[in-house]
Amino acid sequence: MTADTAPAAVEAATEAATLTGPEAPLPGRTRIVLRRFLARRSALAGLLVVLLLFAAAFGGPHLTHWTYTDIDYTALRAAPDADHWFGTNRIGQDVFAQTMRGLQKSLLIGVLVGLSATVVASLVGACAGYFRGWTDRALMFLVDLLLVFPSFLIIAVVAPRLRPAGWLAFVGLLALFAWMITARVVRSMTISLARTEFVRAAQFMGVRPLRVIFRHVLPGVASFLIIDATIAVGGAVMSETALSYFGFGVQSPDVSLGTLIADGTPAAVTYPWMFFFAAGLLVVFVLAVNLIGDGLRDALDPTSRKGRR
Template structure:
């Protein structure tokens, strides 16, 4: 299937246009919004405490007079950066570990899969909650590392299974017979043939990473003050959800929109890169009924 056909299939997917448009608008809000609103996320307006949306403060202010639009844009920016980095590193580690385990087999496979099983047994949320406060000196990058460490194991198992199948294919065997090194075979022949799965997985992993970051930050284990993220904004303003709804629902609404948009785009990528995906989902729905 050519790139043009895949692109057309992707753009024709239900919800892809809506999801892609929402993602573009959210990225513009996160990275352009802070430069156009006239307020910084830490700036305080002592004349407007808990004031509603107005021409001066587009989305109102919080309890100490900080602009909600500027704060939400900054929080969204931080959450998006964390989600993208976690998805990138986790998918990269999963691809490397899974491909090496499937290709080399033997003791390498046993050791790598033992590591995967060991990490799957650990309660990731609890460990991150315990370790994260002790890594404050590392800032939010240390938090990204923690999320990435516990976010690649399932993908690695799938990559291993796909590699076991690929290494028996003629083009891989031919490369081996020609004396091509194992890591070069993995890089040039194995990984390109599972790239579609990795792209889909990384896309959906961004939404999962943002949700994980939000949950951990909500309980105080993620992004630490004075920095902010969607999780810290939601946590700080939960009590005001009914009395001052603009302080809570803008951040919460953007989080929901982002996750829904990522899932729509992920479904579109799955249909474009895996022509059988839509048929499989329809069959599962039919069997479920």
């Protein structure tokens, strides 16, 4: 060691001793992930936007005396003013009240579909990768079968027949075709985890398979599932919007972002407030969810340089 490099080496050793000493223990994984996530300004902006959209969707209807079904016969297609903040539509309904109701419905459907699809994908993928054999073949055959089916056409045909059951049946129908790709990824990750020493040790100790899956396998793929669930929510909102736009999703008198966009499309140029508020909120929400997903990916990936900033 030369005289020039000695001070730098001593300084580095002192810093390492300070960070690893007993008085400054290393933070846990959750703390590290949170710190890396908070270092991403874009991810924080996306999280703030999503929280604001949820607050607006569930709190906004209480800020106005109009409901999404009220009709003001004295203001047909009226521009935004002090009484109607987002204007009115062609029959005099308050666009602000309808947009907040539509945002609320789309967010609820998106969250329920995203979470349901992630839970089903994690269970199916983990069981297929852990048990292998005929269980793996049967579950993967089901996955391949659902992937072959044209999901949009099936939902378009079945959804009208489920209208008496309410919008929750529509949620289940969307979730039915939203988990297959994730299940395949979880299966591959489970096959790798099943070869690790801690899983084999649990097997040799006689721990029941389902307990091994829930205690050792699923926590090992939790990082991927968190990211996938975040992105799945945005995808579910887009799917619901597309189906509702063509009349196969949420039905009148209820509204969603898709129905509002469909109703406002013919007047997008002449009466833009009937279209652009709902369309703008949809774009903002999807972009914010993608920013959160990118931030979680970088925070949970130890090899990512972006998360270390």
